[in-house]
Amino acid sequence: MSDYDFEDYGLATVAVRGGQVRTNEQEQSEPIFATSSFTFNSAAEAAARFAGEEEGNIYSRFTNPTVRVFEQRLAALEGGESCVATSSGMAAILSTFLGLLRSGEHIVASSGVFGATVSLCSNILPRYNIQTSFVPLTDYDAWEAAIRPETRILYLETPSNPLTEIADVARIAELAHAHGCLLVVDNCFCSPALQRPLALGADLVVHSATKYLDGQGRCIGGAVVGDKERVGKEIFGFLRTAGPSMSPFNAWVFVKGLETLSLRMKAHCAGAQTIAQWLVEQPQVGKVYYPGLASHPQHELAGRQQTGYGGIVSFEVVGGREQAWQVIDNLRLISITANLGDAKSTITHPATTTHGRISAEQRAAGGIKDNLIRLSIGLEDAADLQADLAAGLAAISGTR
Ligand SMILES: *Cc1c(COP(=O)(O)O)cnc(C)c1O
Secondary structure, eight states, X not given: OTTSOGGGSOHHHHHHHTTOOOOTTOOSSOOOOXXXXXXXXXXXXXXXXXXXXXXXXXXXXXXXXXXXXXXXHHHHHHTOSEEXXXXXXXXXXXXXXXXXXXXXXXXXXXXXXXXHHHHIIIIIGGGGTOEEEEEOTTOHHHHHHHOOTTEEEEXXXXXXXXXXXXXXXXXXXHHHHHTTOEEEEEOTTTOTTTOXXXXXXXXXXXXXXXXXXXXXXXXXXXXXXXXXXXXXXXXXXXXXXXXXXXXXHHHHHHHHHHHTHHHHHHHHHHHHXXXXXXXXXXXXXXXXXXXXXXXXXXXHHHHHHOSSOOSEEEEEESSOHHHHHHHHHTOSXXXXXSOOSOSSOEEEOGGGTTTTTSOHHHHHHTTOOTTXXXXXXXXXXXXXXXXXXXXXXXXXXXXO
């Protein structure tokens, strides 16, 4: 791992320096290697590289120095041996499944995972005879009951979206291993600055780098982190051939993003805590979902498993869809967009956007009510966000 042994350094140091290998130009910051291929000194060298007998760059679909800095830095942050960067978070999830699974094998996943992940598991993978069973995130008996002889992967997101439920990663990892399965955790909501699933017993971590790793809402990307065999060989082998690769420019943006990850996550957490506590006090607000509130059912587990409670706050307004939309439509600062993990705060109405394509019964079973609103708290002054939300809440009919 380049010139440093990163096990000896703290997270903030690794986030700034991890994976950097300076060229002969002695550049201080990481360059963008905008080249599709690399040259060899001889035909024999080319042959040795292609045969895998000699390490080195070949072609940017699977070897690019800028992408490698991002991969090594994220691997060090997550405490994994190996990382493969991908063109999107969904490409990371797809590469994990197709890199590791064979026809006839089975996945158990938590029911609240990212919408496109549900769609991948429900609509695309079955075409290749890979089936998925969905279970409630925190129902440990249901996890165990869903495991079949052909199950190979348990898959979850914690905190969940949008209700911020927390799963006990160590407990589900133990269950996975007892049944010869792998545990894959989508660590998008926490990032390695707040949670390191591999240290809790998970086997693989997947990321949408689009969210907090970038942190400024600019690029689409993803990554898988884990051991050398599964990530470095099997998933890398899939990516090398199938090609859902990260571009060097995007890798450079994510490398820049990682440098400020710790600082940003602290600020997102502080802002979210302030807003969550304030929302609890508002007469137009019903339930508030935030792991940093003592009233959150897994507040204590979140405190043990994470080093911060995250930047996502969801809440129910008094009323239904109409009232939720009134709040959203009367904001001036917070952006109406389904993205999250941005420096700019965002707001979304899950029932009609991110969770709009599932049936009303499925939404009800998942606790996604029509009066639910999800906030991703950015890096603005909390007082300004509070004033914006106060104006939105005041617009609810009859309370102005
Ligand atoms: C956004 C997101 C994804 C998908 O990532 P893309 O970069 O949009 O492909 C996966 N998981 C979670 C939790 C996400 O929020």
